[in-house]
Structures are given as structure tokens and as C-alpha cells.
Amino acid sequence: MRITQKVSLALIMAFTALCALLWAALQMSVAPQFTAFELQKAEDNFERAQNILDRELNQLEAYRRDYGVWDDAYEFLTGEYPEFLEEELPLSLLQELGLNIYVYLSEDGALIDGVAIDGAMEHEVGINAYAPSRFSGWRGFQASLTPTDAVQSVIETSAGLMLVAYAPVTNTDGSGAYIGHILTGRIINEAFVADLQKQTRVEMEVTPLMGKPVAAAAMKSVVRADGFVTVSAPIIGVDGAAIAMLTARTPCDITVIGQRTILSTFVFLAIAALIFIAIVSVLLRKLAIHPIEKLTAIMNDADAEKLVIVDDLADRKDEVGVLYSTFTNLLSRIDDHTRQLANALTAAESAERAKTHFLANMSHEIRTPMNGVMGMADLLASTKLTETQKGFVDVIVKSGDALLTIINDILDFSKLDAGMASLSPAPFILADVVEDVSALIAARAATKNVELAVRVDPKLPYSFVGDAGRLRQILINLTGNAVKFTDKGYVLIDVSPASEADEERVALKFSIVDTGVGISEHKRADIFEKFSQADNSSTRAHEGTGLGLAIAKALVELMGGEIGVESTPGAGSTFWFTIALAVNTKDLPETEEYEDAAGARVLIVDDNGVNRRILEEQTAAWGCPSQSCESGAAALTLLREAAKRNAPFDVVIMDYHMPAMNGAEAVQLIRHDEQIASTPIVMLTSVDQASAGDHFADIGVNAYLTKPARSSVLQRAISGALHGTATSTTTAAPQISDTPAPAAAETDKRVDVLVAEDNEVNRLVISHILTGSGYSYEMAVNGREAVEKFKTLKPRIVLMDVSMPEMNGHEATAEIRRIEADGMAHTPIIGVTAHAVKGDREECLTAGMDDYVPKPVSPATLTSKIAEHLAAAASNAA
Numbered sequence: 001m002r003i004t005q006k007v008s009l010a011l012i013m014a015f016t017a018l019c020a021l022l023w024a025a026l027q028m029s030v031a032p033q034f035t036a037f038e039l040q041k042a043e044d045n046f047e048r049a050q051n052i053l054d055r056e057l058n059q060l061e062a063y064r065r066d067y068g069v070w071d072d073a074y075e076f077l078t079g080e081y082p083e084f085l086e087e088e089l090p091l092s093l094l095q096e097l098g099l100n101i102y103v104y105l106s107e108d109g110a111l112i113d114g115v116a117i118d119g120a121m122e123h124e125v126g127i128n129a130y131a132p133s134r135f136s137g138w139r140g141f142q143a144s145l146t147p148t149d150a151v152q153s154v155i156e157t158s159a160g161l162m163l164v165a166y167a168p169v170t171n172t173d174g175s176g177a178y179i180g181h182i183l184t185g186r187i188i189n190e191a192f193v194a195d196l197q198k199q200t201r202v203e204m205e206v207t208p209l210m211g212k213p214v215a216a217a218a219m220k221s222v223v224r225a226d227g228f229v230t231v232s233a234p235i236i237g238v239d240g241a242a243i244a245m246l247t248a249r250t251p252c253d254i255t256v257i258g259q260r261t262i263l264s265t266f267v268f269l270a271i272a273a274l275i276f277i278a279i280v281s282v283l284l285r286k287l288a289i290h291p292i293e294k295l296t297a298i299m300n301d302a303d304a305e306k307l308v309i310v311d312d313l314a315d316r317k318d319e320v321g322v323l324y325s326t327f328t329n330l331l332s333r334i335d336d337h338t339r340q341l342a343n344a345l346t347a348a349e350s351a352e353r354a355k356t357h358f359l360a361n362m363s364h365e366i367r368t369p370m371n372g373v374m375g376m377a378d379l380l381a382s383t384k385l386t387e388t389q390k391g392f393v394d395v396i397v398k399s400g401d402a403l404l405t406i407i408n409d410i411l412d413f414s415k416l417d418a419g420m421a422s423l424s425p426a427p428f429i430l431a432d433v434v435e436d437v438s439a440l441i442a443a444r445a446a447t448k449n450v451e452l453a454v455r456v457d458p459k460l461p462y463s464f465v466g467d468a469g470r471l472r473q474i475l476i477n478l479t480g481n482a483v484k485f486t487d488k489g490y491v492l493i494d495v496s497p498a499s500e501a502d503e504e505r506v507a508l509k510f511s512i513v514d515t516g517v518g519i520s521e522h523k524r525a526d527i528f529e530k531f532s533q534a535d536n537s538s539t540r541a542h543e544g545t546g547l548g549l550a551i552a553k554a555l556v557e558l559m560g561g562e563i564g565v566e567s568t569p570g571a572g573s574t575f576w577f578t579i580a581l582a583v584n585t586k587d588l589p590e591t592e593e594y595e596d597a598a599g600a601r602v603l604i605v606d607d608n609g610v611n612r613r614i615l616e617e618q619t620a621a622w623g624c625p626s627q628s629c630e631s632g633a634a635a636l637t638l639l640r641e642a643a644k645r646n647a648p649f650d651v652v653i654m655d656y657h658m659p660a661m662n663g664a665e666a667v668q669l670i671r672h673d674e675q676i677a678s679t680p681i682v683m684l685t686s687v688d689q690a691s692a693g694d695h696f697a698d699i700g701v702n703a704y705l706t707k708p709a710r711s712s713v714l715q716r717a718i719s720g721a722l723h724g725t726a727t728s729t730t731t732a733a734p735q736i737s738d739t740p741a742p743a744a745a746e747t748d749k750r751v752d753v754l755v756a757e758d759n760e761v762n763r764l765v766i767s768h769i770l771t772g773s774g775y776s777y778e779m780a781v782n783g784r785e786a787v788e789k790f791k792t793l794k795p796r797i798v799l800m801d802v803s804m805p806e807m808n809g810h811e812a813t814a815e816i817r818r819i820e821a822d823g824m825a826h827t828p829i830i831g832v833t834a835h836a837v838k839g840d841r842e843e844c845l846t847a848g849m850d851d852y853v854p855k856p857v858s859p860a861t862l863t864s865k866i867a868e869h870l871a872a873a874a875s876n877a878a
Contacts, residue, residue: 063099064167069174072088151238458620607657682701753770787812830853
């Protein structure tokens with residue numbers, strides 16, 4: 001939000017708040033005064049209503065005195081003047097005076113005589129038409145009074161409420177004995193009340209209570225409702241009881257006028273405030289906002305080649321001028337720093353390019369002679385050698401492998417350190433990756449007589465999406481490290497869920513547990529640092545660069561996980577890391593099917609408790625109930641007992657290396673016992689020997705596997721043993737003949753393999769590998785020669801080096817693909833290069849190659865790649 005908008009919003013909010021406060025102040029201070037005025041007016045109106053009734057009573061009292069304190073009236077009561085009423089009180093007099101009744105009562109309350117007229121003042125009526133109803137007639141009325149009482153009040157009659165004036169009759173001078181009373185009255189009807197309203201201009205009512213009691217709290221009330229203020233109070237009768245309610249209603253016109261006045265005042269003040277805020281807004285824009293907007297525009301254009309000087313800002317002496325001056329000075333300094341940073345960035349990018357180029361060249365220059373050394377060593381190992389020579393060759397191969405491992409570690413760490421490493425997610429089978437690692441490390445563990453075990457939690461999903469190659473690299477580094485520092489006991493690779501196993505994305509915890517030397521507490525803090533080792537002394541027993549754990553840590557963090565270690569010196573270590581992987585929901589390539597072994601009862605025989613637990617868990621996941629024991633003797637006992645119970649075991653998983661009685665000896669004893677001789681047996685051994693298959697077959701083993709056995713392979717072996725289809729496989733190194741084979745025959749110009757390689761040693765290595773594999777071949781020393789020979793020899797496959805003089809491998813491949821575009825069949829091209837940094841494989845495939853093999857390449861790898869692509873080409877041609 002721009003500052004103009006912010007200031008406008010602030011002013012609007014201030015105006016709104018001011019209006020709210022002003023309205024609240026008016027309502028709190030002025031409105032109550034109007035309300036008080038209105039209540040006072042209502043009280044005044046009620047008082048006027050009371051006064052008009054009192055005035056009427058006083059008028060009645062005046063009439064009463066005129067005809068009650070009079071000698072003629074007194075003589076009328078004594079009987080001396082019987083014509084008094086006819087002569088002095090005709091009906092017309094009542095109409096003239098506005099009276100409804102004029103009556104004389106004896107001293108005992110008996111009615112003597114009088115005159116009465118109806119409420120409309122038109123017709124004479126009987127005296128008893130106005131007899132008091134609450135006192136049972138005139139006698140009861142007079143009985144409630146003392147003889148000398150003079151009363152002005154309201155009484156209830158059968159005709160309604162009536163104002164009365166009542167007093168004894170006397171002579172004019174007040175003398176004479178008490179002989180009776182005179183009563184004058186006026187009926188309170190609608191016409192009378194309307195007349196009173198007209199006189200007082202007050203809306204009033206007189207309502208009889210009809211005997212209803214009136215609570216003390218309700219003696220007088222003020223109620224505001226329906227636009228009126230109503231004031232009510234009781235009218236007290238002769239006997240002191242309330243007999244009617246007097247009500248005065250006053251319209252709420254004062255509060256209405258007051259609210260209009262408040263609203264007018266509010267509008268006037270709001271307009272004044274709005275004008276004031278508008279003036280403030282104009283001043284703010286002129287004095288502050290416009291200069292700040294100019295300053296902002298200058299800041300937005302700060303990346304312009306030349307700073308524009310604004311004179312009116314430069315000349316200001318206030319805070320805006322200081323800001324402008326400071327900012328222009330800051331821009332000048334930033335400009336200088338930017339130029340310096342640009343120069344530094346150019347230098348850094350140049351250094352990064354040089355580093356990348358150096359890594360590529362170093363990889364090529366180191367791997368090229370390594371290919372010659374290791375290739376020749378592999379070829380030499382395939383020939384007939386004496387035992388001493390075999391020992392020398394073995395040292396060369398192992399030293400080359402160690403050197404290659406160091407080179408790979410350095411290159412990997414350089415790529416990670418330079419931020420050049422990336423992930424390539426793809427579907428993979430978790431168990432296969434973990435078991436691949438165990439297969440690679442198994443031989444190394446076997447040479448140290450260390451048990452290598454693998455456990456993948458059966459609850460985990462079968463397949464995930466992730467970079468299986470990077471995961472395999474982490475596990476190889478950690479597991480290889482564990483085997484290196486473990487001289488006895490076991491190494492366990494354990495994979496378990498670190499979150500719910502049925503989610504779309506599962507956190508996995510990988511633990512590599514060993515029983516090795518352990519790590520002291522002060523070394524654990526920096527064990528994952530580069531070039532750091534638990535033992536840095538010159539007398540250390542284990543060699544290494546100290547990069548393996550650093551690479552593992554960098555890869556785990558690249559995958560968004562974390563890594564750690566727990567260790568007890570002398571008892572072993574547990575290296576662990578956690579990563580989150582997406583569960584694969586796509587179909588994987590179909591695997592070989594085999595008969596189900598679910599329900600088969602399995603006896604597990606292994607002296608290692610970890611192995612027993614893993615095998616128990618695996619068989620349970622396959623639906624096979626199992627029982628385990630730790631020796632051959634115990635196995636014999638369990639097998640015999642089960643046979644006696646007619647519940648024999650369906651298959652035995654037997655470890656070979658056990659104390660007291662090894663697996664082979666236990667198998668022989670089983671085969672010589674008629675009760676259990678037919679039980680299928682799967683042998684697990686830590687030693688993979690070429691003669692093991694014949695030996696195990698001779699003693700009656702149905703299938704044998706090298707530990708740690710893949711879960712799927714073990715399940716297949718158990719199924720095969722149960723159904724009589726068990727097979728055991730062992731791998732042997734490819735054998736290469738000592739006798740060189742000729743290259744391309746003169747009579748047939750087509751060859752199997754065209755090799756483009758500029759390095760003489762590499763050409764010699766590849767030629768021996770191809771000769772021993774039975775392929776015909778032709779050599780080219782550069783890319784241009786390879787293209788020419790491709791035209792004439794039409795090879796079935798091309799092995800293409802990348803770095804060559806005259807024409808490199810990428811250019812030669814592009815030229816071959818151009819030639820094929822004219823109608824030739826597609827020829828597989830495999831890049832064989834010493835480049836091994838990020839992007840080399842992608843560059844080879846982009847150039848048109850079908851595959852990529854980094855140097856140094858082993859005979860088995862190279863021949864396998866050639867066979868794979870030739871078979872694919874033959875299948876496509878068919």
C-alpha cells in the first residue's frame with residue numbers, strides 16, 4: 001500500500017473515530033437533558049390535571065357554601081320554608097352551574113330532598129341515581145363521616161365517579177344546631193374530561209378502580225412507551241382509599257426535537273471536521289507526501305545508469321531533505337559496492353567454471369590410466385597364473401579398487417560441495433535397494449567373519465519413488481564403514497517406518513547397527529565433518545579419506561532428511577538417518593512368478609539371535625508360521641518332536657556356520673533319520689564357493705543361498721524346496737582366453753564391435769576383453785576415423801570414447817546418426833569415458849548415444865552391456 005493510500009486511510013479512520021466520539025458525546029451529554037425536560041413537562045402536565053380537578057372541587061365547595069350557609073336552607077331543613085327548593089333551586093340552576101346533583105340529608109343520613117340532572121345536563125333524574133355505591137346509600141355515606149365534617153372528594157356512584165362537596169347546613173352567621181348536610185356533585189364522564197382536557201391542553205383520563213387494590217409502589221408511576229410519557233397516580237376517596245387513577249399522557253415531542261437538534265449539530269460539526277481534515281490532508285500532501293513520493297520514485301529508479309538530481313528535495317532542510325541526501329550518498333556507495341560485487345561474481349563464476357572443468361579433466365585423466373591398470377589386472381587374473389602371481393594380481397586389483405573408491409569419494413564430495421549434485425526420483429523397490437547393498441558388502445564382511453543381516457519392516461509399502469542410486473550410495477558408505485570397524489559380531493541394516501506406514505508419503509528410518517569398536521563421545525560431535533575420522537593417529541588400524549560420512553550426511557540433507565549416530569565405546573555404534581519418500585502407486589515391471597508358500601510351517605536354525613528375529617519376521621510376513629532354535633542339536637529335537645505329533649515342519653532354514661555342529665553336519669543327521677529325512681532344507685552360508693553347490697547337493701540340501709539372502713530370493717527358494725523346483729545359483733567371474741582372436745575377417749567386412757579410443761593402453765584392454773568374449777572388432781584412434789570405418793564396416797555396435805583428437809565422441813556420434821538418417825538401421829552406441837561428473841551421462845544421451853559406461857570398466861560390465869544392446873537390436877530387427 002502506498003503512503004498516499006495509508007495517509008488517506010489514516011485520515012478516514014481519524015474522521016470516522018472523531019464522528020463516533022462526537023456522536024457518543026452528544027448522546028451522553030445533550031440527549032439526557034432533552035429527556036429530563038420531557039419528563040419535567042410530563043410531571044407539569046400531570047400537576048395541571050390534578051390542579052384542574054382540585055379547581056372543580058373548589059368550585060363545588062363554593063356552590064355548597066352558597067346554598068349551605070344560608071338561613072333559607074337552614075329553615076328548609078327545619079321545615080319552616082318548604083318551598084325553598086322550588087323557589088331557589090330549579091333544574092335550570094344546575095344546568096347553569098354545571099352540577100349534576102344538589103341534595104340535603106338529615107342528621108341521620110336520610111334523604112330530605114334535592115335536585116339531580118343526567119350527565120348530559122338535559123333531563124332531571126332521581127336523587128338515588130347518584131347514591132354512593134361503596135357506602136350502601138346515603139345513610140352509609142353519612143355514617144362514615146362525623147357530623148361536622150366538610151369534605152371535597154370523589155365518590156363512586158351507580159352512574160360513575162363523581163366529584164362532591166359535602167358539609168353541614170348552618171345559618172348565614174354560622175349559628176344554629178346541627179340538623180343535616182348539603183352535598184353538591186359533578187359526574188366525571190367523557191364530556192366532563194374532554195372539557196378539562198380542553199381547558200388544560202393535557203391528555204388525561206380518570207379511571208375507576210372498581211375495588212381493585214393499589215400497591216404502595218404503584219401510588220405514582222412514570223412510564224415511557226408508544227411515543228408518550230404517561231404519569232399516573234391514585235385519587236383518594238372519602239374513606240381514604242384509592243378509588244380511581246388519574247393519568248396524564250404527554251407526547252415525546254421534546255426528545256424527537258432533541259434528536260433532530262443533536263443530528264443537526266452532529267452534521268454541522270462533522271462537516272466542520274471534514275473540512276478541517278481536508279485542509280490537513282492538502283497540507284500533508286504538499287509538505288510531506290509529495291516529497292516522499294518523489295523520493296520513492298528516485299529509489300525505484302535507483303538501478304538507472306545515472307541518478308537524477310531533484311533540486312527541490314536537495315534544497316530542503318527538513319527530515320525529507322536529510323533522507324534525500326542520505327539516500328543519494330548511500331546509492332553512490334551501493335553503486336561502488338555493486339561494481340565490486342559484479343567483478344567478484346564474474347571472478348567466482350569463472351572460478352566455478354574452472355573448477356567444473358578441472359573436475360571433468362581430473363576424472364578423465366585419473367580414470368583413463370586406472371582403466372588400463374584395472375583392466376589389465378582383470379585380464380591377467382583370467383589367465384593361467386602361479387599362486388604367487390595370483391597373489392600379486394590380487395594386490396593390484398584390491399589396490400586399484402581402493403584407489404578408485406578414494407577417487408569417487410573426492411569427486412562426489414566435490415560435486416556436493418559445489419552444489420552440483422541433484423536427485424533423480426524414480427519408482428524403486430525398497431527391499432531390492434537394501435539387499436543390493438548387503439550383496440555388495442557381503443564378501444567384505446565374510447572375509448572378517450562378521451555376520452551381515454538385513455531387516456526391512458514388513459509393514460512398509462513395497463515400492464517408493466525416490467533416487468535409489470543416492471540411497472544406495474548412503475547405505476554403502478554407512479554399511480561399509482560399519483564392516484570396516486567391526487572385527488567380530490554382526491552388522492545389521494534395519495529399515496523401519498518413522499511415520500504411519502499407510503500414508504501417501506512415509507518417513508523411513510534406516511539404522512546400521514554394528515558391534516564394533518564404537519565412538520567416544522567427544523568424537524561423535526564432528527564425525528560427519530569432512531576429512532574427520534574417529535582415529536586420526538598415525539598408528540590407526542583403519543585407513544580412509546574421512547569423506548564417506550560427510551558424503552552420506554550431504555546426500556541425506558539433499559534428500560531432505562537428517563542423520564545421526566549413537567555409540568558406546570567397546571560395544572558398537574548405530575548410524576541412522578531418516579528420509580521421507582512418496583509411496584509408488586504405479587505398476588512396476590512384472591517379476592518372475594513362483595508358487596505360494598503361505599501356511600508352510602518353517603523351522604529356523606541360526607546361532608545368531610538377530611538373524612533369527614529377522615527370519616521370523618520375514619516368514620510371518622509371507623504367512624508362514626515359524627519356530628526357531630540356535631543349534632543343530634536343538635533343530636533335530638524339534639523336528640523329531642513335531643514328527644511324533646503328526647505336525648511336521650514343512651521346510652527348514654539352516655545356517656551353515658554354527659558352533660559345535662555346523663549346518664552341513666546337521667543336514668546329514670536329518671537325512672539319516674527316517675522320520676525327518678524328507679524335510680526340505682534351505683541352507684544359508686556366509687561363504688560363496690564355486691564347489692558349494694555340488695557339496696550341498698551331495699548331502700541333501702534342496703537349495704542354498706549366500707547371506708544376507710534377499711527376501712524375495714529366500715521366499716522363492718522356500719517355495720521351490722516345497723514344490724520340488726529349487727535351484728541354487730552362484731556367480732563366477734567371466735573367463736578370458738589367453739589366445740588372442742583375430743579382428744575382422746578379410747572376407748567379411750562387417751564386424752561385431754567398432755571401438756573408438758585414442759588411448760593405446762585402453763585399446764589394448766578393450767581388445768583383450770573383446771577377444772576373450774568372442775566378438776570381432778575394429779579399432780579407430782579418433783572420432784573421424786571411427787566415422788569412416790563405420791561407413792565401410794557397418795558394425796553391430798560402437799564403443800565410443802568421448803575425449804578424442806580431431807573429432808570427439810559427441811561429434812562422431814552425431815555424424816553417425818546423420819548417416820543412419822539416409823536409410824541405415826539404428827546402431828547401438830555406448831559411450832565409454834573417463835568423465836564422471838554431473839551431466840556427462842546426459843550429454844552422451846543427448847548426443848545420440850544409447851548408453852554410458854564410466855571408466856575404469858570391468859570385463860563383466862562391458863561384455864554385459866554389449867550383450868544387452870545387441871540382444872535388444874536383434875529383437876527390434878525381428
